Amino acid sequence: TQTTRPQRILAAVQKNATRGDPRSVVKAIDQFCRHKEWAMNVGDEKGCILDSVVTEVNPATVLELGTYCGYSTVRIASLLPSHAKLITLEFDPGNAAIARQVIAWAGLADKIQLVEGASGDWIPKLKEKFGIETFDLVFLDHWKDRYLPDTKLMEECGLLRKGSILLADNVICPGTPDYLEYIRNSPRYKSQYFKSHLEYTKAEDGLEKSVFLG
Numbered sequence: 001t002q003t004t005r006p007q008r009i010l011a012a013v014q015k016n017a018t019r020g021d022p023r024s025v026v027k028a029i030d031q032f033c034r035h036k037e038w039a040m041n042v043g044d045e046k047g048c049i050l051d052s053v054v055t056e057v058n059p060a061t062v063l064e065l066g067t068y069c070g071y072s073t074v075r076i077a078s079l080l081p082s083h084a085k086l087i088t089l090e091f092d093p094g095n096a097a098i099a100r101q102v103i104a105w106a107g108l109a110d111k112i113q114l115v116e117g118a119s120g121d122w123i124p125k126l127k128e129k130f131g132i133e134t135f136d137l138v139f140l141d142h143w144k145d146r147y148l149p150d151t152k153l154m155e156e157c158g159l160l161r162k163g164s165i166l167l168a169d170n171v172i173c174p175g176t177p178d179y180l181e182y183i184r185n186s187p188r189y190k191s192q193y194f195k196s197h198l199e200y201t202k203a204e205d206g207l208e209k210s211v212f213l214g
């Protein structure tokens, strides 16, 4: 019976990465996706931009929308201060099951809370469920047509504070036109575009970093 792409990514991690070594997990996935099989991880080039933003913000609370196989989850969590918490939402149960194992292999399970379900359902429940006040950093990497509605939902639910950072993947490819239009024209945000490339390709893509002004 045929394996799934996430299953093949997990196998590559278990074969090539060292347990408890997040950077080796990131490297193993990048090697596999660059040389064996493309997959929609944020990747190494945009990943370096992600790393610099995480390091600059040094967040105590992080929300990731779109876990996939846990590549960016591991990448972010490996840079967090010891008591920081990362909540990651994944809609697809198959992806979530793989991501849990990738996160465990990296030894980061105690920093990460993986929640299965739809972001639109979960965002209004995060405060009560996880005792979260606000998020210092949000990484948007899920369905591209959900970036805008979920951003508005986070505003309405009081999950953003003055200075909260939103970092959005794929604003060029596949593209998030309605989100870009909103966030770049809203007086409540200050945005900056980081030009890069679609993971493991030469196609243009980039990350949009936006500061919520309150």
Ligand SMILES: O=C(NCCCCCn1ccnc1)c1cc(-c2ccc(F)cc2)cc(O)c1O
Binding pocket: 040, 041, 042, 065, 066, 067, 068, 089, 090, 091, 092, 117, 118, 119, 141, 142, 143, 144, 169, 170, 173, 174, 198, 199
């Ligand atoms: O669709 C993407 N991600 C969302 C996956 C489903 C999220 C499910 N979910 C999780 C939580 N709530 C909902 C994505 C796609 C591409 C891409 C680019 C070019 C191409 F030709 C094909 C694909 C590149 C990415 O970097 C991406 O992130």
Ligand SMILES: [Mg+2]
Binding pocket: 040, 041, 042, 141, 169, 170
């Ligand atoms: Mg992406």
